[in-house]
Amino acid sequence: MDPLETRELRYFMAVAEELHFGRAAERLGMAQPPLSRAIQQLERRLGVSLLKRNRRGVALTGAGEMLLHEGRAALDAITAAARRTRRAGGADSSGGTRNRMVLAVKAGASHDLLHKLLDAYAAEPDAAEIEVLPSGTCEQGEMLRDGRADVALMHKPFNSLTGFDSEELMTEGQIAILPAGHPLAAHKTLSLADVSDIPDLPLARWSRDGTYPPGPGPEIHDQTQLAQLIALGRTVAVFPDSARAWLWAEHTAVPLTDAPPVVTHIAWPAHSRSLALAGLLRTATRL
């Protein structure tokens, strides 16, 4: 009948994630009884049971899982609307001039491409002000979805472009970054197999949502950390070619022959229709 309220969605998401009314209520900063009631009302309203209450906690039904996924997308869209509206209203109060735009970039990646892009765009007539937002590991997608960013540089195959519009900007090979003195550093090229099986140099493991894939290598969540460990001869890493920009003297880069190429795209939410974005895209595709 009448539409879902965002409050109800927020409540349900909390319960669906915690699978526990008490903890969910705490997270929401409210008491448990009104939360229980709100969820019941939601279920009545939708005419669907969302949770199975076993006496020991709760579990999601099929409909519950659906609402968990779709609801997250909807909440993201709402916060995106609020964020982008605030951003659009911050500077201009009428004309559409001086729009600010946020560009998300994986920290340290595509450095000179980014530099050239920003310089070229700044030279455009009535260029918008661009704020560069360094993003953590592969979270540019979330940032576009929830409105923290308006446009992003994304790197296939690490980022997924599904749900966004994009233009291809650049393709590059990958390199292995080795300690300068290591025997393998003398090679002209290497294969993935070569670098994944070095007995004294386990491949570094990157943090993904705070968890790490299993393996022998050191746990990394920061490029500086990684650079240091490589320089100390403790690990080896595989990066796109443009990573040469931040290599140290103690590093040696060796091209990999069989690593998949990395394609840099500029991506934006599919429904975007802004002049500033159009200008940036024009600049980017002309580079």
Added chain:
Amino acid sequence: MDPLETRELRYFMAVAEELHFGRAAERLGMAQPPLSRAIQQLERRLGVSLLKRNRRGVALTGAGEMLLHEGRAALDAITAAARRTRRAGGADSSGGTRNRMVLAVKAGASHDLLHKLLDAYAAEPDAAEIEVLPSGTCEQGEMLRDGRADVALMHKPFNSLTGFDSEELMTEGQIAILPAGHPLAAHKTLSLADVSDIPDLPLARWSRDGTYPPGPGPEIHDQTQLAQLIALGRTVAVFPDSARAWLWAEHTAVPLTDAPPVVTHIAWPAHSRSLALAGLLRTATRL
């Protein structure tokens, strides 16, 4: 601060579309003063002015336009969440079995592809129940966005696939559909220029959102209507090759040499993650 409520969004959308508080309030089924207040609160909350109140109606600011676009996307996402949740909960109450799925298809298009797809999918083990939803002119995208449909057959270049994931299914040429007796019907092939300039047969104009592009041809919003007008020798139309399925005896189809090919895709919202959809895609790409 605290998130936008859908009520506020709905209110703002109404005002932004009507550009008139009174009419917007009427459309919302409420009185004008609380609507005014709600919008003011919204503006205060966002810290942004959304409307310029000239004493003669209102106009949108830049931020207002942003909220109009982003808000529409957000509201669509919310109604989609509600619709899909209801649909998921209708049949199953726990297991995930017998999910229903809605497939949007432009009425009359890709008829035998659709037929083969449905037959092949129905033969799959634990196939979901598929409801076919005939859509009007090119509105499959909206249907995916607001949850009326879960998956759609879309036709490049008529539909835009931006924002969706898709798989290519079929490419076909286009044909001109002429009255059987017409001189041009005797040709083996024609060009677009040939059919757009026939003095006695103006090209039909299709309705787009209830409005028609300008031109001499008759206004059409229904395939049967069009078929009849062609049979009567009053107009000519250009269609994908698969339209041969519904030709009448009084029609003649002539291939067009220079018309852009029509590519049929199966498309779905980028964030979808359902087993039923995966099965349908597997079937579709194997056809």
Added chain:
DNA sequence: CCCTGTCATACCTGGGGGGTATCACCGCCG
């Protein structure tokens, strides 16, 4: 100059969202 149409303000009321206290139920463990 008044009348009309617009949005804003003032004030009131009722419903419902949220809180506290408590219940009902189950599983665990001594």
Added chain:
DNA sequence: CGGCGGTGATACCCCCCAGGTATGACAGGG
């Protein structure tokens, strides 16, 4: 087996705020 802890549900209350009505302020047009 009986208390005990921890779960979600119920009962009841209160007060805030969404919404309604009446009215104001202001601009433009005849």
